[in-house]
Amino acid sequence: MAEDLQITTSTSKEEQYRSLIPQIAALLDGETDLVANLANVAAALKEQFKWFWVGFYLVKQDELVLGPFQGPVACTRIAKGRGVCGTSWAKAETLIVPDVEEFPGHIACSSLSRSEIVLPLFSRGEVIGVLDVDSAELNEFDETDARYLNEVIGLVKFNA
Template sequence: MAEDLQIIASANKKERYQSLIPQIEALLYGETDLVANLANIAAALKEQFNWFWVGFYLVKQDELVLGPFQGPVACTRIAKGRGVCGTAWAKAETLIVPDVEEFPGHIACSSLSRSEIVLPLTHRNEVIGVLDVDSSALNEFDETDARYLNQIIGLIKFNA
C-alpha cells in the first residue's frame, strides 16, 4: 500500500498531519507485527515531511536499541538518561529541542541534525521505546508536531 501514500507538499503542517494520519491507519490496519508497523510509520513521516531522520529506538534491558528508521546511519545504543532520546525515556515525556547544540549531553549521531523531537512509546504505563525525529533546520518542531506525532504513535498496537 506504500505506493498509494498521498504526499501533500503545499499544505500547512496541521493539514499535512491530518492528511497523513488516516493513511498511516490504513497502513497499520490488520498488521500485527510491531517492527513492520514502526517501519511504515517512519517511512510515511519521512516521505511526508522530508525530515533529516525519523525512527524508533526500543527499550532492550537497560538501553535504547536502534529500531526501524529512515535516514542516514544512526547511533545503535543509547543509555537511559543520555541525550535527548535517553532523557525522554527516563522522564517518560515528549521533548522538543529547538537547537540540539544547547541540549546538555546531546548525542551527535550526525552533525547535520539541528533540532529534534522525541516522544515516548508506552505500553501498560511503561516506556518501551521512543520515536525520534531530527531536522537539519533549527526550531523545526513545536506543539503541533507533539500533538500529531502523539496521535500517530497512539495508533500502534502492541501484542499482549
C-alpha cells in the first residue's frame, strides 16, 4: 500500500475509525520494526482526528520513556503512577480524562492539552508502554475511542 491515507471527515467518529483501521493494518503489514510501526500509527491517528498530541511511551526499567509521537515536544520520562500515563501503566487500564485539570497529579507537558485518553500496551501479560492521546478540547474522548484505539493497538506486533 502507498503510504497515503484516505482521510474521512464527514462521518461519525465510529465510521472514521472503521475507515482508518484497515489502512493502519495495511501500513503495518509486513513491517517488523516496532519504532516504524508506532510512528505510523501515531501519524495516522493524528492525521485522521487532528488531535493535539498522539504518541507512545515505552517502559524502560522503572519509567515510561517517550517514543514515537506526533505533536509538540513532550515530557521525556514519566514515573510509574505519575500523571495519566504513569497511572494507566500502574493500573494496567485505559484512562479517559474529560478535563486534565481535574486529574490529581496531571503532568502538564502543554497547557493547551485539555482532555486525554491513555491506553496500556501489553506483551505477554505485562504493560510495556502506553498510547497517549491529548486533545485541545474538553471531553473529547469516550468509550468509542477506547474500543477502537484498543483495536488499533492490537494491530501492532510487540513481540516481533
